[in-house]
Amino acid sequence: MPSLTHLALPLNPSLTGQFPSFILECHNLTYLDISQNGWNGTIPESFYSNLGKLEYLNLSNNGFGGKLSPNLSMLSNLKELPITSLEAFLDNLERVILLWTTSTFQTTVSQENCHLTYAVGAN
Structure with a gap:
């Protein structure tokens, strides 16, 4: 295939x-x-x-x-x-850094799903 x-x-x-x-x-x-x-x-x-x-x-x-x-x-x-x-x-996820130059990225990360303490988004 x-x-x-x-x-x-x-x-x-x-x-x-x-x-x-x-x-x-x-x-x-x-x-x-x-x-x-x-x-x-x-x-x-x-x-x-x-x-x-x-x-x-x-x-x-x-x-x-x-x-x-x-x-x-x-x-x-x-x-x-x-x-x-x-x-x-995602259990141990603490940081999310989203870096895209040609795409858009939209999402919601629930605090229930991970231990997120830091998030950055940039284009």
Whole structure:
């Protein structure tokens, strides 16, 4: 499926297990929504290098966990990332610094979801 650019598999709680490895082979994906499924475990590090064309990413309401990888910055084309996609990684979040020069970014980070004490936004 290397030519696939759009993959939407939301609302399928019967999809369970580790992160689906076939997605890592979809190097041309620009849109990925695998929200509200039964997947768990960690996001493989190769996810960030293999899917660098992503513009939209929604991983919310799954059982993913672990630490948020600094390689998230490799998704440099990302334009939309629902913050709930990161809820499993926010437990120890203390700082948010949003720096974009060509995109707008609007979100609400609930104090209930993290221990946020510092937030900066800039264009």
